[in-house]
Amino acid sequence: MAQRILMKGNEAIAEAAIRAGCRHYFGYPITPQTEIAAYMAKKMPKIGGCFLQAESEIASINMVYGAAAAGMRVMTSSSSPGISLKAEGLSYIAGSDVPALVVNVQRGGPGLGGIQPSQSDYFQATKGGGHGDYRMIVLAPASVQEMASLTIKGFNLADKYRMTSMILADGTIGQMMEPISFEDAEIETYEKPWALTGTNGARKHNIVNSLYLKPEALEVTNFERYERYKVIEENEPMWEEYMMEDADICVVAFGIASRVAKNAIVAARQEGIKVGLIRPITLWPFPKEALSKAADKVKGFISVELSMGQMIEDVRLATACKKPVGLCNRCGGMIPSPDEVLESIRNAEKGVF
Amino acid sequence: MDHKRLTLFAGHYGSGKTNIAVNYALQLANEGKKVCIADLDIVNPYFRTADSAQALKAAGVALIAPQFANSNVDLPALPAEAYRLVEDLSSFGVMDIGGDDRGAYALGRYVPFIKKENNYRMIFVANCYRPLTQTPEDALEVMREIEAACKLPFTDIVNNSHLGPLTDVQTVLDSRDYVEKLSKLSGLPVYMTTVRADLASRTAEHIPNVFPLLLQEKYFDLPDQKR
Structure with a gap:
């Protein structure tokens, strides 16, 4: 097997995700990111993973939510209008403190817009998109190699901080081809004692939820979450x-x-x-x-x-x-x-x- | 070179079909032939034959491209004009077909004409550095899927093994075993080996039938990748 391979940006994301241990992909096709789903469809069945084309973007993000709650490395991918549809799920995932990787290969907007490349989802990615006080780690690759390395990094950071990492790419980087290598890939794994893995009667059951009956408790949870965000702001900026x-x-x-x-x-x-x-x-x-x-x-x-x-x-x-x-x-x-x-x-x- | 009236380029997604088709059409024009190229890619949203419209026009090559190529309309529709390639037998034709079996379905409607005329070369474009066709066996599987989709068997292989800007002569030489094995498995000859023009003469010292490719410079090529 060649040390270097020639990949499309979208394919590099899919291959990197598989190498990072992702075995659950839920998505819905949209140009210009469809190669991610196509690659997953081809490879996942061969390695015992799950590729599932959901009935909609909303269904797919909630499948991500479920698999993430069960402690799986899980991802979805879409392009701009599809990410808008996933926004509710992104907020629920943030409110439940579960890790996930979400890819946005941006196209022109607003609305249905077009299929050519764009970066106009910057606000949506960095300032919210979904409702409530929350952040996502947003990674912006500038090469096919970085599509791969930042996907792996994204999974690592998501697990480390129990939150969503978003790959904010654009149509051109998704479609362009460059030679890449996976030799320097550093895959980290984290214990997930909070995950819904079945108690076997041996431990107290875990709850993954974003609903709080008492406002005091919700406020404290948000305070704690923002303490975590502060650590990220100190330790994780890359440029x-x-x-x-x-x-x-x-x-x-x-x-x-x-x-x-x-x-x-x-x-x-x-x-x-x-x-x-x-x-x-x-x-x-x-x-x-x-x-x-x-x-x-x-x-x-x-x-x-x-x-x-x-x-x-x-x-x-x-x-x-x-x-x-x-x-x-x-x-x-x-x-x-x-x-x-x-x-x-x-x-x-x-x-x- | 020995040309058939119609040359079709098919193969795995991202194997380099469009670049080769454009260069091949320009070569035919250079040889003084009347040439028409058709973009039959219904898969790829970006980087299409139409990107080379200027160079093709300058060389007198007629270009038939989907009406919506490079626009915001993601519509896999082919122009009626594409029939010209199989109906106008006075012109040499080059067909750029979309990747994999999904892309090859679009070819099916022209196949009865192509078989009837029987003056064609159906070329499988191979790149051993693409992740899903890294072994000859994987490439053969893609080959069979394409044939099943378009109902036209391949007649030749083109070795387009490369690593983009990192390609050197050795990159191409390292692909020889792969292509020989693919040729043996499929029973098809290697029609030519395509390489970036600046590497062509040095590659030709080791490999027969080297075909030089002129590649477009893109706005996103990095300064250190410029040649």
């Missing part, structure tokens, strides 16, 4: 810095936008413009510290996004508006070209953000 050592201008971009931005940065450097990139890999927890430090050095930021400008709000918050933050964006399934990003860098050099 990449690219040509930031001497940068006067900082581009902020995640996922596919960061790849376009890198090409623009290389072109701008050839024109003598000192520009670098901070690429958030975790969108929640957002790498606030890296941006805050950069704000003391650079004269401004450019947020490059495939949306009307969503992450830009977190960039402004993280930098406490110390420096101007401009936006270079396309939306609705369109992608900023390297030339468009280069133009916004040239403008930033002139002080126009």
Whole structure:
């Protein structure tokens, strides 16, 4: 067997999940993520796993909820409109403190939108989507290799903190092909004493539930959950810095936008413009510290996004508006070209953000 | 090269059919032939034959693509015009067929015409670095599934084993045993080995019938991947 294999981003997620020990996949097809389900359909029966195409997204997320409560490594995947349908389940899973992996290979919206790539579910992923006080760990891969490694990381973090990890990808990374390796995969396993595995009459029974009859108890549960979130915000932010050592201008971009931005940065450097990139890999927890430090050095930021400008709000918050933050964006399934990003860098050099 | 009137590229999902079909059509045009290429892919939403529309037009290759290719409409519909490939016998035809058996169903409706004319090459595109066809046995299974779906048996194999930007000559040479075994298992000849154009001459020192591929640069290629 070859050490490296050539995979589509969506296939890499599915294969990584299987390697991470996921044996339960519940989903419903939607472009541009259908290869995840197709890969699972082909492989799960061969390894004693469960692939189930549910009757809807709502059914599939509740199957995830059930399998997660039973202590299984479980996942679902969808694309933007399908994630909206799963939102209720995401909130219930958060309220029940069970771990799950949810993949969103984003497409243009709102509404039925279209099938071309997008990053316009940033708010939905990082600020809620479902109701109530809760967070999800949101991981934003920028290569097929990261589709694999962050899927494994996502399962690890979900089990560690008993919550949902979301892979927030986009159609392009889902569909593009790159060579990848699984050699460095670090698969962690965690005891799940809270899981519904049957007591055998030997222990007190466990309850997995998001309903609290007394408001005092619900408040305390939320307080405890937010203590856990605080630990995550301290320990788990991930980001990449690219040509930031001497940068006067900082581009902020995640996922596919960061790849376009890198090409623009290389072109701008050839024109003598000192520009670098901070690429958030975790969108929640957002790498606030890296941006805050950069704000003391650079004269401004450019947020490059495939949306009307969503992450830009977190960039402004993280930098406490110390420096101007401009936006270079396309939306609705369109992608900023390297030339468009280069133009916004040239403008930033002139002080126009 | 020895060309049939009609050349069909089918195979596993992501094996490289579209790139090869486009390059093959351009090669036919270079040889002075009248050529028409049809995108019959009803599976893939992105990265399609229509992405090469400019290069095909410049070379005088007629392109038939689904009306909704590269749009926001996810509709697996084929244009009526695609019949031109099997009806207009004065033109060379290249068909780019969607991946796996699911993609090959779309070919079925043209098969009676193809068999009647009987001047075709039905090519299985193989890449040993794709995860679900890493063994010749797995590739053979996909081959049989496609044949069952479209009711047209393969006649040839193209070895397109590569690792994207990490491909070097050795990557291609390492695939020889795999393809030889697939050829033996299926009883089909290896029509050609396709490699990125910059590796073609060095690969040709070791392997016969090397066909160079010009690949499109994409907006998401990383700076260190540019050639």
